[in-house]
Amino acid sequence: MDLSVSLQGLFPFVLILLVSPFLVGLINKQKAILTGRIGAPVWQPYYDLARLSRKETIYATSASFISRIAPVISFSAILFTLLILPIGYVRPLFSFNGDIIVFAYLLGLARFFQILGAMDIGSSFEGMGAAREATFAVFAEPIFFFTLGSLAFISGHTSIYDIYHSIQLDEPSALVFIIVSSISGFILLVTECSRMPIDDPNTHLELTMIHEVMILDNSGIDLFLYQYGSYIKIMVYAVFEASFFNPFSMANEWLGFSVFIVVIFLLTTVIAWVETMIARFKMKSIPQYLLFATAIGILNLLIYTFVR
Amino acid sequence: MTFFLLADVGFLFLALLVIGFVRTQFLINRLANLALVLAMVFGLCFTVSAFLLPNPPELTLFSQISLGNFSFRFDKLSLFFLGIIQVGGIVTALYGTGYLSGYEKSRSLRSTLTATILLFLAMQVLITANHTFLFLVAWELMALSGYLGIVFEREKEDVQQGSLIFFAATHIGTLFLYLMFILLHNQTGSWEFTSFQNAHLPSTLATTIFWFGFIGFGMKAGFMPFHFWLPEAHPVAPSHISAVLSAVMLKTGIYGLIRVISWNPPTDYVIPSILLTISVLTAIFGIWNALAQKDLKRMLAYSSIENIGIIGIALSLMIFGIQNDQPLVIFLGLTGALFHSANHFLFKSLLFMCAGTIYHFYHHRNIEKMGGLLKSAPTLGMIVLIGSVAISGLPPLNGFASEFIIFSGFFEASKLVHSYFPFFMLIGAVALAFTGGLALIAFSKVFSVIFLGNARQPVTHDFHPDKYEFSAFFILVALILITGLFPQTIVGLCLSVYSELFHLSGPVSSLTTVGRIQNVSLIAVSLFVVTGILLYLKNRFSLKRKTRISPAWGCGYPAQTSRMQYSNTSFSDEMINIAGEVLNVSKEKQEPESSLPKPGSFRTVVSDLVLNRLIFPANTGLLWAIDKFKWLQSGKIQVYVTFSVATLLFYLFLAYKI
Numbered sequence: 008m009d010l011s012v013s014l015q016g017l018f019p020f021v022l023i024l025l026v027s028p029f030l031v032g033l034i035n036k037q038k039a040i041l042t043g044r045i046g047a048p049v050w051q052p053y054y055d056l057a058r059l060s061r062k063e064t065i066y067a068t069s070a071s072f073i074s075r076i077a078p079v080i081s082f083s084a085i086l087f088t089l090l091i092l093p094i095g096y097v098r099p100l101f102s103f104n105g106d107i108i109v110f111a112y113l114l115g116l117a118r119f120f121q122i123l124g125a126m127d128i129g130s131s132f133e134g135m136g137a138a139r140e141a142t143f144a145v146f147a148e149p150i151f152f153f154t155l156g157s158l159a160f161i162s163g164h165t166s167i168y169d170i171y172h173s174i175q176l177d178e179p180s181a182l183v184f185i186i187v188s189s190i191s192g193f194i195l196l197v198t199e200c201s202r203m204p205i206d207d208p209n210t211h212l213e214l215t216m217i218h219e220v221m222i223l224d225n226s227g228i229d230l231f232l233y234q235y236g237s238y239i240k241i242m243v244y245a246v247f248e249a250s251f252f253n254p255f256s257m258a259n260e261w262l263g264f265s266v267f268i269v270v271i272f273l274l275t276t277v278i279a280w281v282e283t284m285i286a287r288f289k290m291k292s293i294p295q296y297l298l299f300a301t302a303i304g305i306l307n308l309l310i311y312t313f314v315r
Numbered sequence: 316m317t318f319f320l321l322a323d324v325g326f327l328f329l330a331l332l333v334i335g336f337v338r339t340q341f342l343i344n345r346l347a348n349l350a351l352v353l354a355m356v357f358g359l360c361f362t363v364s365a366f367l368l369p370n371p372p373e374l375t376l377f378s379q380i381s382l383g384n385f386s387f388r389f390d391k392l393s394l395f396f397l398g399i400i401q402v403g404g405i406v407t408a409l410y411g412t413g414y415l416s417g418y419e420k421s422r423s424l425r426s427t428l429t430a431t432i433l434l435f436l437a438m439q440v441l442i443t444a445n446h447t448f449l450f451l452v453a454w455e456l457m458a459l460s461g462y463l464g465i466v467f468e469r470e471k472e473d474v475q476q477g478s479l480i481f482f483a484a485t486h487i488g489t490l491f492l493y494l495m496f497i498l499l500h501n502q503t504g505s506w507e508f509t510s511f512q513n514a515h516l517p518s519t520l521a522t523t524i525f526w527f528g529f530i531g532f533g534m535k536a537g538f539m540p541f542h543f544w545l546p547e548a549h550p551v552a553p554s555h556i557s558a559v560l561s562a563v564m565l566k567t568g569i570y571g572l573i574r575v576i577s578w579n580p581p582t583d584y585v586i587p588s589i590l591l592t593i594s595v596l597t598a599i600f601g602i603w604n605a606l607a608q609k610d611l612k613r614m615l616a617y618s619s620i621e622n623i624g625i626i627g628i629a630l631s632l633m634i635f636g637i638q639n640d641q642p643l644v645i646f647l648g649l650t651g652a653l654f655h656s657a658n659h660f661l662f663k664s665l666l667f668m669c670a671g672t673i674y675h676f677y678h679h680r681n682i683e684k685m686g687g688l689l690k691s692a693p694t695l696g697m698i699v700l701i702g703s704v705a706i707s708g709l710p711p712l713n714g715f716a717s718e719f720i721i722f723s724g725f726f727e728a729s730k731l732v733h734s735y736f737p738f739f740m741l742i743g744a745v746a747l748a749f750t751g752g753l754a755l756i757a758f759s760k761v762f763s764v765i766f767l768g769n770a771r772q773p774v775t776h777d778f779h780p781d782k783y784e785f786s787a788f789f790i791l792v793a794l795i796l797i798t799g800l801f802p803q804t805i806v807g808l809c810l811s812v813y814s815e816l817f818h819l820s821g822p823v824s825s826l827t828t829v830g831r832i833q834n835v836s837l838i839a840v841s842l843f844v845v846t847g848i849l850l851y852l853k854n855r856f857s858l859k860r861k862t863r864i865s866p867a868w869g870c871g872y873p874a875q876t877s878r879m880q881y882s883n884t885s886f887s888d889e890m891i892n893i894a895g896e897v898l899n900v901s902k903e904k905q906e907p908e909s910s911l912p913k914p915g916s917f918r919t920v921v922s923d924l925v926l927n928r929l930i931f932p933a934n935t936g937l938l939w940a941i942d943k944f945k946w947l948q949s950g951k952i953q954v955y956v957t958f959s960v961a962t963l964l965f966y967l968f969l970a971y972k973i
Contacts (some may be wrong), residue, residue, distance in 0.1 A: 083846040103834040122759040129768025136883020145752035156539035
C-alpha cells in the first residue's frame with residue numbers, strides 16, 4: 008500500500024479519536040440548554056475520561072478474567088470500525104469490496120464481549136441489561152443491512168467508500184435516498200448508541216436501563232474503555248449519517264465540508280431535542296419501533312425497483 | 316498412494332479385530348481408538364496427495380457385466396469432504412478415548428466402538444463411491460452404525476425414543492434416494508455416477524429428481540421441515556458420537572446435494588427461489604429454537620439446523636449462478652457452502668465435545684443449573700469461548716469468513732437484474748444477518764450462563780481435565796484459528812473444487828475473490844494483533860494503578876443469592892415471546908396464592924413445532940388407521956396363505972397385462 012494513502016487513511020482515525028468526546032459534550036450541553044440549565048462545559052467528557060483513567064479499578068468478587076479482557080476486545084473492535092469508515096473524500100485505511108459486512112460484524116464482536124463482560128458479574132441487573140442489549144441489537148441489524156445494503160445493491164458497490172461516492176446529486180432519486188437513508192440512519196444511531204427513545208443514557212435506575220446497567224460494576228480503566236468506546240461509536244454513526252450528504256462536495260469541496268460539519272452539528276441538536284421532548288419507549292414496544300425503522304430502510308430499494 | 320488407502324482400510328479392520336479379541340475394556344478403548352487415529356492419518360495423507368493430482372484417480376473394486384464398474388472416484392469434491400471426515404475421525408477417536416474411559420468399568424464399550432469405526436468406514440466409502448449400489452450400501456451402513464452409536468446408554472427412555480426417531484427419519488430419506496437413483500438409471504441406463512453427468516433430462520424429470528434428492532439428502536442434512544430428528548437424536552448420543560453425527564454426518568447430505576446439482580443442474584427457475592426460502596426459514600427457525608433450549612446438546616443440535624440453513628442459502632446462490640451462467644456467483648455459492656461446511660464441522664465438533672466434558676462434570680445437561688464454571692475450568696472456558704465466537708460468525712474467526720463469502724455471493728447475484736431480483740437477494744442477505752444476530756444472542760447467552768457469574772447449584776467436586784479430550788480440543792482450536800486468520804487457504808481449495816466440478820478454468824474475477832478474502836484475512840490478523848497489544852498495554856497500565864476486589868453492586872439489596880442471576884430462559888425470554896407460536900412455547904405457572912402461600916413454580920416448555928404438531932399427530936392418525944385393518948390379522952394360517960396367493964395372482968395379472 009502506498010504510504011501517503013495509508014497516512015491519509017490514518018487521518019480520520021486520529022481525528023475521530025480526538026473529536027468524539029467533544030460530540031457527546033455538545034449533545035449534553037444542548038440538552039442542558041433545552042431544559043433551562045447551564046450544564047457542564049462542552050469539554051466535560053474529556054475530564055471524565057481523564058478522571059476515570061486515574062481511578063482505581065474495582066472487580067466484583069464473582070468476576071473472572073473475562074471482566075478484564077472484555078472491555079479491551081470490545082474497544083479494539085470499535086477501533087477497527089473506524090479504520091473502515093470513510094470521512095468525506097478521505098479513503099479509509101481498509102477499503103475493499105464487502106467491507107460493509109466487516110463493519111457490521113465488528114460491531115457485533117464488540118457487543119458480544121460487552122454482553123460477556125456484563126454477565127460475568129453474576130448480578131441480575133447486568134443480566135437484564137445484557138439480555139435487552141442483545142434482543143434490541145437483533146432488530147437493529149436489519150436496519151443497517153436494509154439501508155446500506157440497498158444502496159450497495161443499487162450502486163453495485165460493496166465498499167462503504169464506493170457506495171457513498173456512487174450517490175450522484177444530479178439523479179432525481181438521489182434526494183430521496185439521502186432523506187430515507189438519513190432517517191433510518193438516525194434510528195440506527197439511537198438504537199446502537201443507547202440514546203432516547205430506546206435507552207436513557209442519564210437515568211441511574213437500574214431497572215430501566217440497557218447500556219448503562221451493563222457497565223454498572225465497571226470502574227477505572229475498564230469503564231474508561233467502555234465510555235470512550237461508546238463516544239467513538241456515536242461519532243462513527245454520526246459520520247456514517249453525515250456521509251449520506253457527500254454528493255454536495257461533488258460540486259464544491261468547501262461546500263461539501265461545511266455541509267458535513269453542519270449535518271453533524273444538526274444531528275447533535277436533534278439528539279438533544281429528542282431526549283428533551285420524548286420519554287423512553289416501553290421495553291415491549293421497542294422491537295415494533297425497530298421493525299418500523301426496518302421498513303423505512305426497505306423503501307430505498309422499493310423506490311429504486313419501481314422507478315427504474 | 317495406494318499404500319495410504321490400504322493402510323486406512325487396514326487399520327479400520329485392525330480396530331474391529333481389537334474390539335473382537337482383546338479382553339480388557341481399558342485396552343480395547345485405547346487400542347481401537349489408536350487404530351482409528353492411524354487409519355485416519357493415513358487416509359488424510361492419501362487425501363492430500365490425491366488432491367494435488369491434476370486428474371481424479373479412480374479405483375475399481377470389481378466389474379460386473381450388467382451392473383457396471385463398482386468403483387471409487389476421488390475427485391476434488393469428494394476429497395474435500397473426505398478430508399473433513401478424516402480430520403473428524405482423528406478428533407473423535409482422541410476425544411472418545413477420554414470420554415469413554417469413565418465408562419470402562421461400568422458397561423461394555425464394544426458396540427459403541429464398533430459403531431464409531433463402521434461409521435467412519437461407511438462415510439469414507441459413500442463420499443468416494445462412484446456406483447449407486449456402493450453408495451446406497453454405505454449410506455445404509457452409516458445410518459445403522461449411527462443408530463448403534465446413539466443407543467449407547469440404551470436403558471434410558473429418551474435414548475430409546477431419540478434413536479428410534481433417527482432411525483425412522485433416515486429410512487424415509489433413503490426411500491427418496493432410491494426413487495431418485497431409479498429415475499436416473501431409467502434415463503441413463505447406468506448405475507455409475509459419472510454417467511449421470513449431463514444426462515440431458517427433460518425439464519420436469521430434472522425437477523423431480525432434484526426434489527427427490529433434496530428430500531433424501533435434506534432429511535440427512537436437516538433442512539426444515541425434515542429437521543425434527545436432529546434435536547431428538549443428538550442430545551441422547553454420547554458426545555463424541557453427537558459430534559460426528561452433527562458435524563460430519565450432516566455434511567454427507569450436503570455432499571449429496573452438491574453432487575445432484577452438479578450432475579444435472581435444475582433448469583426450473585423456481586427451484587433456487589424455493590430452496591433459498593426453505594434455507595432461510597431453516598436457519599432462522601433453527602437458531603430461534605436454539606435460543607429457547609435448556610438442554611445444552613439439544614441447543615447445539617438446533618444450531619446445527621441453523622448452519623445447514625446457511626449452507627443451503629449458499630447452495631441456492633450456486634443454482635442461481637448456474638441458471639444465469641454467472642461463474643462468479645457459482646464460485647461464491649459453492650465456496651460458501653464448502654467453506655461453511657468445513658467451518659461448521661470445526662466449531663460444532665468442538666462445542667459438542669466440550670458439551671460432553673461439561674456433562675461429565677455436572678452429570679446433567681440442563682444449562683439452568685450450571686454457572687461459574689470458568690473459575691474451576693479456565694482452559695475449557697477459553698476453548699468454548701473461541702468456539703462460540705466462531706459459530707456466531709464474528710471476526711476474526713472462521714465463521715465470519717464463510718458468511719462473508721455468502722454475503723459477497725448475494726451482492727454479486729443482485730447484479731443479475733430482473734425486475735424484482737435485487738429485492739429478493741437483499742431480503743436473503745438481511746435474513747442471513749438476522750440469523751447472525753440471533754446466533755450472537757444464543758451463544759453469548761450459553762457461554763455466559765454456563766461459565767460466568769456464580770454457580771447456580773453447589774458443586775462439590777473439582778474439574779479434572781482429561782489429556783485425550785483436551786488434545787482433541789487443541790487440534791480443533793488450532794484449525795479454527797488457522798482457517799479464521801487465513802481463510803484464503805480454504806478458498807484456494809474451493810477454487811480447485813469449483814474448476815474441476817464445473818469444468819471451468821477459474822475466471823479472473825474469481826481470483827479477485829480470493830484477493831478479496833485476503834482483505835478479510837488482513838483485518839482478522841491485525842485485529843488479533845492489535846487486541847493482543849491492547850491487552851498487554853492494559854495489563855501494564857493496571858499494574859501501576861490500584862485494583863480492588865469487592866462484592867458486586869446489589870442496589871441496596873443485601874440478600875442476593877446465585878439463583879437470582881439472569882438465567883438461560885430469562886435472558887432469551889423476550890425473543891422467545893416474540894416467536895411464541897412458532898416455537899410452540901407453553902408456560903406453566905403455579906402462583907403462591909392465599910395469605911399463607913405454598914411454594915409456587917414456573918416453567919417454560921419449548922417443544923419442536925414440526926415433531927409435536929405434525930409428525931406425532933400424523934403418526935397417531937396412521938396408527939388409528941392401521942388399527943382398522945386389525946381384523947385381517949386373524950392368526951389363522953389358511954387366511955395368510957390365501958392372502959399370499961391372491962397377491963401373487965395380482966402380480967401375475969399385472970405382468971400379463973403389461
